[in-house]
Amino acid sequence: MTTDIKSALTQVFTHAGRGYGRCLRPSASLPSSYELHRRAQRERNLVINALLRSAMRQFVKWLSTLARGGVKRARELMDELRRRRDIRALMRFDNRALADIGVGRSEIESVVRNGRCLSNEPSLPQRPMIRRTSRDAAVRAQTSSDLPHPCCFTG
Numbered sequence: 001m002t003t004d005i006k007s008a009l010t011q012v013f014t015h016a017g018r019g020y021g022r023c024l025r026p027s028a029s030l031p032s033s034y035e036l037h038r039r040a041q042r043e044r045n046l047v048i049n050a051l052l053r054s055a056m057r058q059f060v061k062w063l064s065t066l067a068r069g070g071v072k073r074a075r076e077l078m079d080e081l082r083r084r085r086d087i088r089a090l091m092r093f094d095n096r097a098l099a100d101i102g103v104g105r106s107e108i109e110s111v112v113r114n115g116r117c118l119s120n121e122p123s124l125p126q127r128p129m130i131r132r133t134s135r136d137a138a139v140r141a142q143t144s145s146d147l148p149h150p151c152c153f154t155g
Contacts, residue, residue, distance in 0.1 A: 086112045 031039070090098070090108045098104065103111050 083112050 087109055090103070090112065091105075093101075095105060098108075103116070
């Protein structure tokens with residue numbers, strides 16, 4: 001080795017903070033070419049392993065995104081096939097059966113795909129919700145004792 005290379009290697013391996021904590025004391029001899037080769041090989045392997053781990057993480061992330069997209073597309077396809085099957089089944093009904101259901105023949109596809117709008121349909125009357133309090137219960141108890149029980153009324 002020439003003196004320039006020796007001095008450069010000595011500076012690299014003896015300077016504090018260099019060589020990842022494997023600094024040599026000034027009195028220690030320089031590493032052999034075999035040791036340098038092994039050290040370079042280990043560090044190269046560490047870098048390659050880190051790159052492979054990173055690439056595998058990215059690949060797994062991509063693959064899981066692809067799988068989720070595939071599952072979503074399969075569900076959409078199954079839903080579309082179900083809707084088409086339901087449309088075909090309703091098209092087989094005669095006009096009277098469709099009228100009993102409350103669907104016109106021209107509305108079948110819209111009803112299957114979007115559902116029926118029930119705002120125009122008459123609904124059952126709703127009883128208002130009455131909140132009962134303990135005072136109401138006491139009033140009912142007084143008035144009910146004055147009247148005979150409904151099943152005992154012979155009137």
